[in-house]
Amino acid sequence: MAHWLFKSEPSTWSWDQQVAAGAKGTFWNGVRNHLAKQQMMAMQKGERGFFYHSNEERAIVGVVEVIKTYYPDHTDETGKFGMVDVKAVKALKTPVTLAQIKAEPRLAEMALVKNSRLSVQPVTDAEWAIVMALAVEKA
Template identity: 75%
Template sequence: MAHWLVKSEPAKWSFDDQIAAGDKGTFWNGVRNHVAKQNLMAMQVGERVFFYHSNEGKEIVGIVEVIKPYYPDHTDATNKFGMVDLKAVKAFSTPVTLEAVKTDPALADMMLVKNSRLSVQPVTEAEWRHVCRLGGVRNA
């Protein structure tokens, strides 16, 4: 199974909001970048995803899970983009800041470092395990 990272501005949708959505989860919409769209299209039910607070905080704060695969985004008037549904799995006991990611040699090639503006990104297995350790999460 693949791993991913999604970004959200906490003032618009925070990890606390995601937790409040419960097991029914919520749709992840608003992506308007074709590379991010391709990443959403590649996501499979059951795959785990880092939840990153962008702009405010700039940190990975928890893990969500894909509960519904790619389907049309009802907010896209062009009908070119889609979304997936996600549910919260676990909050990090220690958020992993962008600064920590950028200064960690084990994460030097992470997409968050190489292309920090991309809103939906793949995460390698090694990066996943390392960030989970930094965040205080085991067996994620």
């Protein structure tokens, strides 16, 4: 299974709001980038992703799971873009900051480092394992 990273500004949609949505989860809408759209179209039910607080915090704070695959985004007036549904799985023991990720040589090729503006990104199995280890090591 693939892994992903979902970026959100905490002032728009926070980890706490995602957790509060419970098992029913929420739709991940508003993506208006064609590469991010392709990433979402590739997602399969049950795949996991990092929940990343952008701008204010710049840290991976939790793990979400895709619970519904790609379908039309009702907020897109053009009809070109879609969304997936995700639910919170768990908070990271300790958030992993962008600074930590950039300081880790094994993460130098991570999409978050190379193409930080992309709102939905793939994460390799190796990157996933390294970030999860960083979240545990700091605790």
